[in-house]
Amino acid sequence: MKLSQTLAEIHQCDRSELEEVITAVKLRQTLLARSAARSFVKGDQVQFNTRSGGVQRGQVVKVNPKTVVVDCGTQRWKVTASMLTASA
Numbered sequence: 001m002k003l004s005q006t007l008a009e010i011h012q013c014d015r016s017e018l019e020e021v022i023t024a025v026k027l028r029q030t031l032l033a034r035s036a037a038r039s040f041v042k043g044d045q046v047q048f049n050t051r052s053g054g055v056q057r058g059q060v061v062k063v064n065p066k067t068v069v070v071d072c073g074t075q076r077w078k079v080t081a082s083m084l085t086a087s088a
Contacts, residue, residue, distance in 0.1 A: 030066070032082065033066040034065055036084075037081035038063075040084065041060065042060055045087045046068070046085065056072050057072065067080055068081050
C-alpha cells in the first residue's frame, strides 16, 4: 500500500480506529528506536548532526534502550540512536 493510500484511509477513520492507528505507529517507533540503539556498543566512534547544522563526533559511553550517550570531548550528548551514524 502506498503512503498516499494510507493517508487517505486515515482521513476516513473514526476516533476508535484512529486510536488503533496511533497505537500501532507508537509501537513501530519504539521498535525502530530500540533496534537502532542495539546497533551501537560502548566504545564505538559515531557522529550526528546538531540542531544548529554542525556535525559532532564522539565515542559511545552508554547505550540506553532508545538513546545513546556520546562523549564528544568537551561535553556529553544524549542522542536518539536513529540520529547516529558510525564514523571512522
